[in-house]
Amino acid sequence: MPITQIGGALVADDETLERAAEVTAEVASHGIAGVSINTVTGETLELDLHLSDFLLNVMAGLSNGSVSITGLPEEVTTTTAAEMLGISRPTLMKRIAANEIPGHKVGSHTRLRTEDVLRLREAEDAKRTQAFNKLRRIDEEFGALG
Missing domain, CATH: 1.10.1660 (Multidrug-efflux Transporter Regulator; Chain: A; Domain 2)
Structure with missing residues (x-):
């Protein structure tokens, strides 16, 4: 399984980490206009630039080892x-x-x-x-x- 949940953590396999590195390198060389998600019902969801950037930063962090995500305190x-x-x-x-x-x-x-x-x-x-x-x-x- 490419991504497994263990407790509150998501763990990715080596192949997923390699693919994350490839995608982030590709985006780094071309820039980002946005990310689209295709649902199982055939719909396409367009993410705004901030959320797209967030997801790509998560992938970049994954490809470099690990990522910790938390909300900002008040x-x-x-x-x-x-x-x-x-x-x-x-x-x-x-x-x-x-x-x-x-x-x-x-x-x-x-x-x-x-x-x-x-x-x-x-x-x-x-x-x-x-x-x-x-x-x-x-x-x-x-x-x-x-």
């Missing part, structure tokens, strides 16, 4: 939030003090809502993308002049 520590944002914990604490991201105390510890951290990360990713695109346009303009 709240995170400042250490976890800083890691999620790619900044240092002291920088995060300064941003909380400046009310750039809301935090609250649980005893003597600061906690942040995961939703707020993810929202800030998306906003900062969008700012970086805009800045990169602006630099690219400037580069193209000066490149066209020279």
Whole structure:
């Protein structure tokens, strides 16, 4: 059997792991537009890009050894939030003090809502993308002049 459930874990055989590696390598070389699932009734379900990407990441993780999947907690520590944002914990604490991201105390510890951290990360990713695109346009303009 290619995939077996043992307790709460799914275990894949070597052939399934090899195929997962092949598919993820193929997707890496061509990009992903989405994943479709064919049901036994003949219907085709189109998965959105986020879910398609999630499934391909699971397959990539499987092909590299093992995968652990868990949901995000409602709240995170400042250490976890800083890691999620790619900044240092002291920088995060300064941003909380400046009310750039809301935090609250649980005893003597600061906690942040995961939703707020993810929202800030998306906003900062969008700012970086805009800045990169602006630099690219400037580069193209000066490149066209020279």
